[in-house]
Amino acid sequence: MFDVLGKLGWFFRQYWKQYTIAIILLLIATLLEVVPPYLLGSIIDIITAGEMTKAVLGQYILIFAAIIVFGYFLNFFWQYRLFEGALNLEKLMRRKLMRQFLKMTPTFYEKNRTGDLMARATNDLNAVSLTAGFGIMTLMDSTLFLGSIIFAMGFMISWKLTFFAMLPVPIMAVLIQYLGKLVHERYMKAQDAFGELNDNVLESVAGVRVIRAYVQECKDEKNFADMSEEVYKKNMHTAKINALFGPITKIGTGISFVVALGYGAFLVSNGEMTVGQLVTFNVYLGLAVWPIFAIGELINVMQQGNASLDRVQGTLNYKADVQNTNDPIVMKSPSTIGFDDLMFQYPTSQVKNLQQISLSLKKGETLGIVGKTGAGKTTFLRQLLREYPIEEGQLNIGGIDIASQTKEQILDWIGYVPQDHVLFSRTIRENILFGKEDATEADLMKAIHLAYFEKDLENLPMGLETLVGEKGVSLSGGQKQRVSIARALIKDPEILILDDSLSAVDAKTETRIIQNIQSERNGKTTIITTHRLSGVQHADQIIVLDEGQITEQGTHEELLRQNGWYKEQFDRQQLEGGAS
């Protein structure tokens, strides 16, 4: 259970000064806490005995004043120092996680769902940081504070009384711990029900046109009512256990007080104890309630922190799938691109996704890749992006195996336009500048022109400064694609990769963009995958992929003559051509 503190050893070592100070101050504050009840008791004794003098009273008031001032600063400092530790840990871990995420390649993201990773960065992170602040505090409270209260009761008042009065404590502690576990289980179930409700609402909102078109509003409402009833029931189920904590403590402490009063009365009548001491004792009993709870809290915090830390650490320990070599070869600019009998299989795949891929592309050439959905077009492109380690065969750029070059060097040459247009919650300007941070205004306008986005820009509320993504306006699919093309073009890359990037723009626009790219990128390499053959017929080389293999290869004319899939597809699209 306390493993978590060991596993966080690096952190505590890093901040050992801060923690030492905090814990020492906490220790002193704890001991100080025991004093006022004792003083109160003795004053009561003095008053009831009628022995109060001005001098004695003045002394007590002074002591109290001193304790108040000293105690205030002590409490301030340890609290600030200790919980600052938790903030530090949270910040550090979050930083580490983000850096790790930025290093990970697609294999990692295929193995871990976004939701799970987000849970690491939020809930798990909170649970871990809780151990470094609240966890340490409960640890101190449930051991040292409880210990000092018991010692104070025993030494200053009566061990016998302490023993009998504390009898219900272990029972209470066990009960609370047990109920805590039960509550956690039920709480998780309630959360699940809430999650389901959430998913359900999401579907209702996302599918609102379908629901309205088929007049299903009432049924949907009824369905929601049922689910919210389920959530209600689960919440009440948890509440029924939660409701027990207060009463159990009440009865437990009630018994302790009865023992203290009854046995105390006996001791007082014996003359073994004064009334003042009985008061002190009862105050101590009241003080002991929190540390008893703290035991339960401590166990929960440490257990959850441990489990969470394991999960976070598991994520942090994942080694990047693609590693740079130790002595990379440096090259200025790429000349040729060559595939030599390349084979590739996704880590999660049962079959080979690329096989016997051999081809060579000279600088300045355009390569067109066509084929059915799932034929391996995107997979082919991903090899160039170094998203996966290469298994068999070779992929070389400029005649040198890419495995002996750094990933950074290769990516610097590439401008990539993905199939699913990814834009960030920023302005359009910032999204395009993502391709080249230090681009000039002229570069920007040129990229926008090449991507045929000028007209759209006019219609956007704030032009270039329009916020897109979750927080801003939603662009149409075609607009997103063109922003993402502009982002790649502004970089003026040596190698431009377009992965079916024009599927959502109409044929006319597509032709314009392709023409722009052709004329602008003279002497630079371009690789295009597409479904619409019109997008690649100008290419110097076209390959047809099927089930990860090159089935046809050549120029547009050559392929038409081959009378294969390409020709068939071409004829069909020829027929279909007209519309949008």
Place this chain on the structure above:
Amino acid sequence: MSTSKRLTKYAMYYKGPIFLGLFFLTAAVFTELAGPFIAKYIIDEHMTIGKIEVEPIAWLLCLYLILAIATAILRYFMYIYLQMGANRVVQKLRKDVFGHIQTLPIQYFDHLPAGKIVARVTNDTEAVRNLYVQVLSNFATSFISIAGVYMALFILNWKMALIALVMIPIVYLWMILYRKYASQYNEVIRTKIADINAMINESIQGMTIIQAFRREKQMTNEFDEMNEEHYAYGRKLLFLDSATSFNLVNTLRLIMFTIFIIYFGTQSLTAVEIVSAGTLYAFVDYLTKLFNPITNVVNQFSQLERSLVAGKRVFEVLDLTGEKVSQETMPRYEGNVVFKDVSFAYKDDEYVLKHLSFEAKRGETVALVGHTGSGKSSIMNLLFRFYDPSKGNILIDGIDITAMPRQTIRQHMGIVLQDPYLFTGTIASNVSLNDPRITREKVEEALKAVGAERVLGHLEKGIDEPVIEKGSTLSSGQRQLISFARALAFDPAILILDEATSNIDTETEEIIQHAMDVLKKGRTTFIIAHRLSTIKNADRILVLDRGIIKEQGTHDELLAQGGIYNQMYQMQAKSLQV
């Protein structure tokens, strides 16, 4: 009305359990506060040095224990009833919001991301739940306890109790100041952490792009900046908390004890009044009890703030004007659709449709052709009454559609969206939408009629095959067919079909083409068309350009006209030929 007032109004819907809970609470406070009185009595009357009276002490202790048990039981029921009330209130609020968004115009959904709308119904109401469950029950408990303690103090010694009243303005002032600063810090912390998490989420989604453009460093810097700011405000709040909060309560308690010492100390010096040991004991006990509730109240402030903000957002949604969902039905219409000089703008004067007039007779197929932004989707939106025309009328069988409730009109319409939306459930439930009118036989029939079995046949559980989120395990062709079957099963008089642009393989394409023919039969059909084969077969083609019908007629007629349509067609054909 203010948010808190409206929240109170909501609470009144379930005043039964809430008042019952408060009643138990008050009773529990009394039984609890009776304890120190018994102790005082024992100390003063039965605790004398040298002799012990077992019997009366035993009785009094029994009473003490019984009171403790009674308190425990009362507290249990108090908690249960307050929770019951609070959870019910929120359930009602939730149902109201959900019901209300069903009545909101489709515009609302077009302007807000789905996640935000969902948050109103779930997360924000959950925050309101915490308000009732935690904040209000804590406040109620604390105030009643504090009031009870003061009552007890007054009974014991009214002069000292009067002095103790000083605490109330002090605590009140402190709460106001604390809330002022803490709520500022909390606000920043909350928004920062939301931004940070949004950024992590977005980065994960767009990781390929970040890496492909080597923007890791930029992302790291931006992230660190936010993380640091979050941390800085976290420390500010921590500073405030360490200086006030628990620490201040503790100090106030000690100050109270000091006043207590001064008061009773000087009393015993002058010996005007003899204070019994029992009274002193009871005083110490009550003063201790006075401060726990104060801590509890302070701890709830940040949640209070959060809940009120969330509550405000929820009420904002409830305040939007909606249109009641109508249950009215009408017999199936013929499906003669007439657009009469229809103009439409989504906002102000930016008309996307301008003076549109056309007709579609029963059973006809009308294809809508045009570039993005030409107004094709707007026609669909108007016909379905997702939006209403700004000018002009749309008539079905001679009746203006705005004269009838939206739901009634839609009853005999079917829609197939470009990206067909599937719900979590099974294939069958996606066809029937769990509507009781659609029997299983009908579902099977519909699926068969559109030829889905060829595509779905290999699925293990057939039509009971589970469909997960958005149908992501199914191919786009499969999803398309399911949505065709859905439209067929509902047997609409008017059908609107937004053809998918995405390329599907030849085989599926054929099946879909066939399905479309099945679907169109006997219905007035509008197709937002992308495929030539679809357009060619249409009875009428409308060529749209910036909201105006430029040309209309059949495929051959339009080609003969040699206008835009012909040009579009030729250009497409040419671009494919070298």
